[in-house]
Amino acid sequence: MRSSFGLRSRPRAHPRPPTLPRLRTPARRRLAGLLAAVLTAAAVLTGTVVQAQAADTPISQGRPVTASSLENAAYPAGLAVDGNGGTRWSSSAADNQWIQVDLGANASINRIVLDWEAAYASAYQVQVSATGTSWVTVRVVAGATGGRQTLDLSATGRYVRVLATTRATAWGVSLWEFQVFGALGTQTVPPGAVRVAEFLADCPYSHRLPDDPIVFPGLPGASHMHSFFGNNATNGNSNLGSLETAGGTCNPVADISSYWVPTLYADNVPVEPTGTTFYYLGEGVRDDVIANTQPFPRGLRIVAGNAKSTGPDDNTISRWSCLWAGQVNPSHDFVNCPAGTMLESYLDFPQCWNGKDLDSADHKSHMAYPVGGACPATHPVPVPKLRQVLRYPVTGDPSRLRLASGPGYTMHGDFFNVWPAAEMERRVRDCINPIVKCGADGRP
Template sequence: MSPTPRRFPPLRRVLGRWRGPGVVLAALGLVLSLLSIGPASARADLRATDKAGAVSSPRSANAPVRVAEFVAECPFTHRLPDDPIVFPGLPGASHMHSFFGNDSTNARTDLAALQRGRTSCSPTVDLSSYWTPTLYDNGKEVEPTGTTFYYLGEGVRDDVIATIKPLPLGLRIVAGNAKATGVGDPTSIARWSCLHHGEVNPSKDFVNCPAGSMLESYLDFPQCWNGKDLDSPDHKSHMAYPVGGQCPATHPVAVPKLRQVLRYPVSGDPSRFTLASGAGYTMHGDFFNAWPEDEMARRVRDCINVIVKCGADGRP
């Protein structure tokens, strides 16, 4: 609906009882200035009118940011050559892993053990376990000092975001490939970059970060679930990545996308760096979901479905 034109009083009423050329000229200038305000400038100056004709207030500076997100900050807890997803019940069967979140995780971990454990995460309700291959700098272990796990709606269309379901309790997901053969290997989804240095192109392998920067690792987990299995024999088949902004028919249930962002306090010559699994392109991540169901559901409803950016407390 177009804004209602402004109506102004007759010039003689504006002039009223005042007399004198100076007053008349000043009043005339005021009226001409008001008449020069067109619809465009009026819209910029007035409250907006929506399509139904209802008047809405200008956006508040405190309005929620339109990003579908909630987060967990989960510092490093311990290292073990264990992997309760790939090598359950077999201590020492894996390469070295760095664990984040639940401090009880080992080769024999199951959901009940996680629910009895403690966590390094903020929020403390997140009892999930997250782990990656350990990073080495000239053979010395290096643990990240920035450990953020984002739960996102991005990757699918807005109408699909509105239908995203909570991650099921006990779901296990593996992202990336510990046996990737090179940067051209399509099964490698590693991404390395430098904190605050966008001029350094990201790569699937380690990059050379300027002094004072930090080496960053980004890893996106699949966000389409088959709707029935909490794991699969290859630990991947029950999950899939979206195609064309929606989940494939084989994996119809959209869930939040987990993005793992780790920042390591190292920089410089990348030839010094290795992962316990090998080169940078073998970066991978494991996730064992132990969020309380009501907390996960609330965050999905209040942050993801409505496309609102929330913090660690699950609130805008």
């Protein structure tokens, strides 16, 4: 967004702080262009082959643009998308200033480029919208240092907005250029595809240990007994580095993430599930939020459920039911499953991320559940909803059953993301965003 209205020779309404770095001036930009032309001519004269490169034109260039404020009439929002690196938009001297561009139609957005003037944002959010009124945050940036910044995205929308939540200087924020790259038009849904935003991983039981590398990192034996699925190496000392060098039990084999739950006991004998499916879903939020769901970052840790529940109403996220037994109502505590069925555990993980932290002190605060079909402002980045479905080969009197953490309503689950980034990104792009049901291979 090169938004600076007039040339640098135009005086500002207030003096520039002496400590601010001086960025490229229009004169320097013109000089750079002239130098490039001279070098190209010299190459031709000397017989050097110069390979031409097609211009990558932003789909935002020249499009209608609005902003929350202007420093003054010399620096309007339109100068951030005019393709001229010597003009700029500049806001009033306040935080939470924004600039947004209307692409004219729904678009698949793969990156944006922000070219900040000396007055830049140290923290900001990139948001998209189908309507220009309801926004989805697709990137949160903190600790920015200004200059030219390129952000790769996988987003869909007609409107793109940069919300500068914290300014780095006493002035407002100012952009030489705000460029959006991608392709106009909606994503293509494969013929015959089932319109459910889903991909999955089947991850059989791996091993059992009294360890929890999220809640008790570096303390083997400090936890109640857990049953682990997926990554074969998970223990009390596990971290991203150790997990990503190990194998696992999952289909697809690309998923070497670690999943674990408190061990189930029947008559004080441990029982492991024979069905272990982890669904990655887009449900529970509006379609425009699904279209802009972002991949889990590598190393993200999430805990769902309440291991310290004192009653069924303390843990409304976890539920128990019976496979093929419609007459048994689901419950937050164990249920009595008739012979010929199986005891099932369902657990939904939160799907709204704060965009910054891979974990938090309580292992939950960096994540949140959606509200009203969207992610709350405190946790603006939508990620897939992880649904854990475990099927245990037990039936009958539930008084025989207990978890290592206590009664059935203490059920909880832990997730440590070790998906290869490219595999996770492909599945979110091809399955979640276009609302397509995919299998374990990540294909419809």
